[in-house]
Amino acid sequence: MRVPEKPSLDGLVEKWSALWTERGTFRFDRTKTRDQVFSIDTPPPTVSGDLHLGHCCSYTHTDVLARFQRMRGREVFYPMGWDDNALNVERRVQLNYGVICDPTLPYVEGFEAPGPRKSGQAPMPVSRPNFIELCAKYTVEAEEAYFKLWSDLGLSVDWTHTYTTIGERAQKVSQTSFLELMERDLAYTSEAPTVWDVDYRTAVAQAELQDREMPGAYHRIKFTGLDGAEDLIIDTTRPELIPACVALVVHPEDDRYRARVGGTVRTPLFGVRVPIKAHELADPEKGTGVAMICTFGDINDVTWWRELSLETRGILGEDGTLLPISWGEPNWESDDPAAAAERYRTMVGLRSERARGRIVTLLRASGDLLDEPKPITHPVKFWENGQSPLEIVTNRQWFIRTVQFREELLERGRELTWHPDYMRVRYEDWVKGLNGDWNISRQRYFGVPIPLWYPVSEDGEPCWDDPIIPDRDALPVDPSVGVPHGFTEEQRGKPNGFVGDPNVMDTWATSSLSPQIVGGWGDDRDLYERVAPFDLRPQANDIIRTWLFYTVARSHMADNRLPWTHAAISGMVNDPDRKKLSKSKGNNPDSPTNILAEYGSDAIRYWASGARPGGDLIFDRNQLKIGRRLAMKVLNVSRFVLAATEDSVALAAGHANPAAATHPIDRALLARLAVVVDQSTAAFEDFDWARSLERTEGFFWSFCDDYVELVKNRAYGSLGAEPAASAAAALRLSLSTLLRLFAPFLPYVTEEVWSWGSEESVHRASWPDASAELLAAGGAGADQAVLESASTVLAAIRREKTNAKMSMRTAVKRAEVRGEADALAAAQEAAGDIAEAGVVAELVWTAGDGPITVTAELELPEAG
RNA sequence: GGGCGCGUAGCUCAGUUGGCUAGAGCGCUGCCCUUACAAGGCAGAUGUCGGGGGUUCGAGUCCCUCCGCGCCCACCA
Numbered sequence: 001m002r003v004p005e006k007p008s009l010d011g012l013v014e015k016w017s018a019l020w021t022e023r024g025t026f027r028f029d030r031t032k033t034r035d036q037v038f039s040i041d042t043p044p045p046t047v048s049g050d051l052h053l054g055h056c057c058s059y060t061h062t063d064v065l066a067r068f069q070r071m072r073g074r075e076v077f078y079p080m081g082w083d084d085n086a087l088n089v090e091r092r093v094q095l096n097y098g099v100i101c102d103p104t105l106p107y108v109e110g111f112e113a114p115g116p117r118k119s120g121q122a123p124m125p126v127s128r129p130n131f132i133e134l135c136a137k138y139t140v141e142a143e144e145a146y147f148k149l150w151s152d153l154g155l156s157v158d159w160t161h162t163y164t165t166i167g168e169r170a171q172k173v174s175q176t177s178f179l180e181l182m183e184r185d186l187a188y189t190s191e192a193p194t195v196w197d198v199d200y201r202t203a204v205a206q207a208e209l210q211d212r213e214m215p216g217a218y219h220r221i222k223f224t225g226l227d228g229a230e231d232l233i234i235d236t237t238r239p240e241l242i243p244a245c246v247a248l249v250v251h252p253e254d255d256r257y258r259a260r261v262g263g264t265v266r267t268p269l270f271g272v273r274v275p276i277k278a279h280e281l282a283d284p285e286k287g288t289g290v291a292m293i294c295t296f297g298d299i300n301d302v303t304w305w306r307e308l309s310l311e312t313r314g315i316l317g318e319d320g321t322l323l324p325i326s327w328g329e330p331n332w333e334s335d336d337p338a339a340a341a342e343r344y345r346t347m348v349g350l351r352s353e354r355a356r357g358r359i360v361t362l363l364r365a366s367g368d369l370l371d372e373p374k375p376i377t378h379p380v381k382f383w384e385n386g387q388s389p390l391e392i393v394t395n396r397q398w399f400i401r402t403v404q405f406r407e408e409l410l411e412r413g414r415e416l417t418w419h420p421d422y423m424r425v426r427y428e429d430w431v432k433g434l435n436g437d438w439n440i441s442r443q444r445y446f447g448v449p450i451p452l453w454y455p456v457s458e459d460g461e462p463c464w465d466d467p468i469i470p471d472r473d474a475l476p477v478d479p480s481v482g483v484p485h486g487f488t489e490e491q492r493g494k495p496n497g498f499v500g501d502p503n504v505m506d507t508w509a510t511s512s513l514s515p516q517i518v519g520g521w522g523d524d525r526d527l528y529e530r531v532a533p534f535d536l537r538p539q540a541n542d543i544i545r546t547w548l549f550y551t552v553a554r555s556h557m558a559d560n561r562l563p564w565t566h567a568a569i570s571g572m573v574n575d576p577d578r579k580k581l582s583k584s585k586g587n588n589p590d591s592p593t594n595i596l597a598e599y600g601s602d603a604i605r606y607w608a609s610g611a612r613p614g615g616d617l618i619f620d621r622n623q624l625k626i627g628r629r630l631a632m633k634v635l636n637v638s639r640f641v642l643a644a645t646e647d648s649v650a651l652a653a654g655h656a657n658p659a660a661a662t663h664p665i666d667r668a669l670l671a672r673l674a675v676v677v678d679q680s681t682a683a684f685e686d687f688d689w690a691r692s693l694e695r696t697e698g699f700f701w702s703f704c705d706d707y708v709e710l711v712k713n714r715a716y717g718s719l720g721a722e723p724a725a726s727a728a729a730a731l732r733l734s735l736s737t738l739l740r741l742f743a744p745f746l747p748y749v750t751e752e753v754w755s756w757g758s759e760e761s762v763h764r765a766s767w768p769d770a771s772a773e774l775l776a777a778g779g780a781g782a783d784q785a786v787l788e789s790a791s792t793v794l795a796a797i798r799r800e801k802t803n804a805k806m807s808m809r810t811a812v813k814r815a816e817v818r819g820e821a822d823a824l825a826a827a828q829e830a831a832g833d834i835a836e837a838g839v840v841a842e843l844v845w846t847a848g849d850g851p852i853t854v855t856a857e858l859e860l861p862e863a864g
Numbered sequence: 865g866g867g868c869g870c871g872u873a874g875c876u877c878a879g880u881u882g883g884c885u886a887g888a889g890c891g892c893u894g895c896c897c898u899u900a901c902a903a904g905g906c907a908g909a910u911g912u913c914g915g916g917g918g919u920u921c922g923a924g925u926c927c928c929u930c931c932g933c934g935c936c937c938a939c940c941a
Contacts, residue, residue, distance in 0.1 A: 007900090211940080218941085236941055249941090283941080291941040298940075379940050425868055429937045541935085574934085610877080614869080616934075620876060622890055625903085633901070640900030694878065698888075708900080716899095795907085801896085802907040808898050839898095851885095 003642045003756050007635040009628070012748040013601050017151050025761050026070075026156040028077050030527060038074035039531040040066060041515045041564055042157070043539045043547070044081030044165060046507075047142040048088035051149055053604075054540070056592050057617055058570035060608035062538040063155045064689045065568065067744035069535075070156070071767040077531045079161035079518045082146065084139035085170070085447050086507040087200060088385060093134050093446075099124045101131035101445050103480075103502070128445050128480070135446040139166065149592055154601050154747045156763065163517050165510045166446065171476035173517045174510040175451040177558065178440075179469060181400060186557055187440075189464060191396045193295070193302045194439065197383045198320025198351070198390075202443040203397050205506060206436060207546045210384040217373035218287065221363060223248060223265040226273070232257075232265050233370065235287030237378065239363060240355035241294035243270050243325065243344055244315045249291050249304055252278035256289060268368035269343050269359070270327070271335035277308050296392035298381070299435070316391050318443075320351045352391065396464055398450055398503070399437040402553055406431055412552050416567055419687040420614040423541060423569040430545040438550070440509040447504025451477045453484045460495045468498060512550035515563045534564035541569045541614065568687050571616035595624065602746040603627030609745050612690045630697065631749040634742065637704050638753040641735045644715045645728035660729030661778030662722075663714075664829040668787035669707050669730050670779030673699060673737055674770035680741055681767065689744070696741040703734060706791035713836035723832070726778075733777055737768045789827035789852065790834055793817055796854035797838040804858055811859035812840040819852035827852065 020026060042062060045055060062078075070076045094100055097113035102125035111130045117123055126134070143164070150157065163170055181187035194203045216237045223232045232248060245267050250257040261278045281300060282291055293304045295312045304310065311331060317323045325344055328337030343362050347355045363369035380389045402409070409431050418424045441450060452467040468484040470477045479500025483489050491497030510517075515534050520527035533555075539547060548567060555563035596604060606627030611617035661667055676699040683691035708731070713719075715727040735753075743750040743762045754762035768774075796817075801810050815838065817824065824845055827834065835843055840856075 234941065238941085283939090286939095287941045289941090293941095300939090300941085381940090420869095422868060426936055429867070433937060545936090572935090616869095618876070620890095623876070626889065629903080632903080636901035636904090638900080643900075691878090691880090694888090698878090701888085704900090705905085709898095709905095712900090798906055799908090802894080805895055807896055808906065809896090810898095 003639055003646075007639050007752075009600055009602075009631055009635065009749065012752050013152050013154070013596070016748050016751050017154070020156070020761070020763075021151075021159070023761070025763060026076075026078065026158050028079075028158045028161060029075050030530060032075035032530065034530050036073075036075050037077055037530055038066075038069040038536070039077035039519070039534040039564075040079075041518070041534045041537045041551075042078065042080055043543075044083040044163070044511060044514060045146060046086060046088055047082050047084045047139055047146055048086060048092045051145065051592050052573075053592055053595065053619055054573040055149070056153055056595075056604055057573050057608040057611060058538065058540045059150065059155060060153065060605045061568065061570050061611070061613075061689060062536075063153075063157075064605070064609055064744040065536065065538065065684075065687060066156055067747065067763055068684045068689075068692075068767065070763060071740065071743065071765060073766065076156070077161070077534075078155075078157050079163070080150065080155070080157045080159065081163045081165065081511075081514060081518060082139070082143045083165045083507060083511050084135075084143065085165035085510055087202065087442060087444050087447075088507075089135050089139055090131075090444060090446050091200075091385065093131070093138050094123060096138060097134050099126045099131065099134065101126060101128055103128040103445070105130075132446055136166075139164070149596075152593075152596050152601055154605065156747070161518060165507060165517075166448070168476060169523070170510055170513075170517045171448045173513050173522060174448045174505060175475045175477065176472060176522060177513055177516070177554065178505070178509070179451065179472070179475075181557065182467075182469075184557075186401045187398060188401070189396060189398050189467075191394065191464075193305075193392050193394050194397055195299075195381070196318065196391050196393045197386045197388070198318070199386060199388050200383070200444070201318050203395075203439050203441060204383045204386075204390070205439050205508070206434070207430075207438075207508070207549070208384050209390070210382050211379040212382050213377050214380040214389070215375060216378050216380070217375045219360065219363070219373050220288075220370040221268060221292075222368045222370055223267060223274075223292075226264050226266060229260070229263060229265075232260070232276070232290050233288045234290045234292050236292050237376070238294070238297050238352070238356070239369075240322070240347065240352055240359045241297050241315070242267055242292070242359065243272075243322075243340075243347075244294040244297075244313045245272065245274055245292050246295055246305065246310045246313055247275050247277050247293045247308065249277045249279050249282045249293055249308070250289060251280065251282040251284045254282070254284045254289050256284075266335060269362055269366055270340040271337075272333065272340075273335070275310075277304070277310075279304055279308060296394075298392070302392065312394070314394055316352075316393055318393055318395070320388065320391055321349050322347050322351075322355050324348050352389070397439050398441040398505075400440055400509070400553075400557075402438045403434050403436065405553065405556065406434060409549075409553060409556060412556055412562055416552070416562055417565060419566060419568040420612070423544065423567070423614055426541065426544045427549060430549060438506075438509075438553075440506045441503040442506055443502070444504050447507065448476070448510050449478045449480065450501040450503050450505060451475060451479060452501040453479050453487075453498045454501065456491075456493065456495055456497045456499055458495050462499050467501075508546050508550045511547060512554045514551065515555070516558075532563075533559075533561060536566045536568060537564045538568045539570070541571060544569070566687065569614050571611055571614055573617050573619055575619055599624040599628050600631060600748070602631040602748050605745055605747070606630060606693075609689050609693045613687055615690075630700075631746055633700075633704060634739075634746065634749050634753065637708060638735060638739070638756070640708065640712075641731045642753075642756060644712070645731055660725050661733070663726040663730075664783065664786045665707075665710065665790055665833055666726050666730035667778045667782035668784045669703070669734060670774045670777055671782035672784050672787060673703075673734055674774040674779050677737060677741065677768045677770040677774065681770075684744075692741075693745050696738065696745075700738055700742075702791070703738070706794065707734075707787065710790055710794060710830065710833040710837045714833055718836055719832050729777065733774065737774065740765055740768050783826060783829075785823065785826040786829045789819075789823045790830035792823075792852045793827045793834050793854060794837055796852060797834070797840065797856055800854060800856040801858065806858060809839060812838060813857045813859055814842040814844065815840045815854055815856040816844040816846055817852060817854050818846045818848045820849060821847045823852055 066078045098117035100123040105127040107127045107129040218235045219239045225231045327340040334340040413427045454462040519531045603624045607623040679695045680692040711727040717724045739750045
């Protein structure tokens with residue numbers, strides 16, 4: 001037993017993080033079988049973002065659950081991954097190194113990046129391989145920072161099972177899975193209207209869309225009626241798309257326009273004849289009830305275009321600017337091609353917003369703008385990390401089928417156990433609202449390549465529908481570098497040669513395979529069978545529609561089962577004004593590293609663990625302070641218990657003398673603690689870490705404030721050896737139990753204290769068992785009222801002293817305790833302890849009515 | 865527009881199937897260096913449980929309704 005004189009929290013994080021690693025405390029034992037294992041499909045954090053407290057929060061929740069399961073005897077498979085395969089990384093690299101990728105450039109050996117660019121300075125174009133090198137460099141550095149934080153936070157991860165989503169193994173799994181889906185026609189390519197980010201020049205998926213309130217304006221515009229028919233008036237926020245107009249649409253039931261359906265009008269400025277169509281999606285209440293269909297302004301346009309079989313007049317290029325058009329040619333017929341061309345010429349090369357300004361001038365001049373634009377704010381779709389509104393352009397993409405599995409995926413959602421249960425609704429809403437298959441191709445560079453080549457025909461055209469598939473054992477491949485069987489590099493891009501697919505996969509297309517990647521699927525069947533399907537998917541609620549949904553979908557398609565049995569969903573961290581923490585909002589209080597240094601890991605974990613499953617958490621320094629105080633209290637009370645009871649009993653559970661806790665108040669304590677253990681355990685089994693902590697903490701403070709105060713002197717031996725042994729047994733057993741109950745939450749301080757009396761880690765100790773330990777040691781059948789009543793009497797005596805403005809050490813000549821008979825009798829069982837703790841010479845018990853009251857006659861100090 | 869969650873002390877939150885005078889911590893006020901702990905301890909004050917209606921012997925808890933906040937989905941001409 002090595003109990004320090006002056007215990008301290010300083011240095012515990014460094015000390016124990018290092019020792020746990022050195023001793024392999026959290027190493028996964030892969031000899032264990034599936035039923036002995038508890039496997040966790042840990043979220044791989046996106047390493048491109050800034051570290052913030054939200055990370056600390058949800059990862060703490062996972063770790064707390066992992067530690068509980070480990071102590072319960074499960075062999076915990078708890079790996080970590082880094083999601084470094086992403087457009088997000090490219091964004092950061094562009095910013096940090098001042099470069100932009102230009103795949104046409106050749107590789108430069110020993111390239112030095114210019115660094116963050118100054119305002120007005122253009123980014124330096126670099127080759128694709130150079131760009132990827134920079135991405136790799138960036139992710140390595142970023143991952144070190146993440147590792148440091150996770151390690152300091154005390155995550156009990158087995159770091160020998162770490163993966164990155166850009167790593168070779170992930171690429172292989174991702175490409176293998178893609179090819180399997182392709183073989184089964186569950187992945188397909190198609191040229192179609194695509195939601196497009198014009199800055200990053202890539203497609204994005206439905207799940208990555210985000211609405212932002214943006215200023216806009218209604219423009220009231222006249223379409224000319226033909227053959228004597230009246231003009232039709234529309235309201236639009238996007239007049240610049242008039243050249244892309246292919247039809248007008250009204251609701252079939254709208255009497256104002258019913259007669260016009262099937263007719264034709266002429267577009268303003270460009271003189272194009274467009275049909276008037278009817279469709280239920282047209283809302284008579286919106287604007288004039290007539291909508292302009294353009295190819296394409298929004299997702300509705302795509303629906304109308306498809307369902308009404310309209311023409312295509314695409315005017316937007318992949319960079320978001322208006323393309324040149326040959327007015328008068330097929331598909332661009334105009335009643336006055338020369339005028340159309342003259343007007344349109346001034347808009348070419350502009351992005352939507354500037355083109356809009358330009359066309360308003362033109363419309364005003366032509367008299368087709370009937371009113372001044374009426375400013376409004378309206379929601380506009382953005383890529384969640386983008387800066388410009390999304391456009392819709394038509395090009396070739398790869399898709400994974402999801403829509404046809406809607407019902408089956410809903411069923412999977414019902415099969416999964418959600419913590420909390422109501423999070424299932426978000427999943428169901430999302431699945432019900434799927435409006436297209438999952439677009440997995442991204443026109444980017446730092447990602448898992450689509451592992452395909454395409455033959456090039458005699459006339460130099462790639463045959464997109466006839467891909468050349470690599471051998472499975474050659475995976476992963478990068479088709480921009482590798483050459484397919486039967487071809488040579490010289491044939492790349494040549495007639496009768498081949499081209500590589502230029503695209504990479506959406507990051508979710510790889511991270512949705514995290515169970516397969518980390519579980520050894522494909523390469524290590526033995527491991528996979530020991531861990532899959534996983535027990536737990538922990539994650540935050542903001543990525544239910546992406547990561548959770550995609551993982552369920554992939555598992556359903558590949559294995560026809562759920563990837564895991566439980567999903568534990570965390571909330572978000574908000575600032576005190578309930579706004580999401582975000583650097584751009586300037587409310588990111590401090591880096592987690594600084595917070596860790598200031599309050600300590602246990603304090604952060606305490607704060608994080610206060611969030612219920614699914615519940616949001618408010619950043620609150622106060623809670624951090626309390627957490628630190630709790631850790632300090634654990635240290636101090638442990639010191640007292642161990643020092644005061646040394647040589648009485650051994651610390652570890654099972655070594656306590658079961659017969660030793662004989663005193664009624666000690667037995668009452670054990671009985672009460674037994675209830676706490678049962679409640680904490682039940683809460684944990686239901687994945688409710690917050691409740692477990694709350695139960696333990698509540699007990700702990702009353703243990704310190706009341707019980708320890710009551711029995712302190714007796715434990716020192718003031719009432720003799722046998723009463724002291726009883727107190728010592730109860731104190732030690734309680735401490736041992738409390739340390740283990742706290743261990744998942746406060747791993748550092750509990751490990752420190754545990755180490756004073758044990759060579760083993762508290763994190764490999766067994767979770768407390770109420771009946772085997774506490775009830776067997778004397779708690780069985782004990783009257784808990786003894787502790788409660790004795791505490792009440794002690795508090796009343798303290799109150800007397802406080803009221804008299806006297807020290808707690810002040811002696812009491814005589815104290816009369818009045819109260820209802822049962823409570824009195826219970827307190828009387830602890831008379832000796834009360835007298836010791838209150839420094840009472842004579843205790844008098846008087847039965848009466850009502851709650852316990854005490855009248856104390858204090859030993860007043862002599863005057864002068 | 866549809867849905868989910870939330871609304872309890874100045875603040876952050878417990879209050880599990882309805883049951884004694886509604887709790888904790890922080891903050892506030894006062895007292896105390898008490899040999900585990902002064903970056904501490906002890907004690908005290910503090911509430912129309914968002915509003916209104918209903919069921920019940922009894923409602924913070926169940927039902928209806930309204931208000932407010934957060935989020936998700938849809939719409940976004």
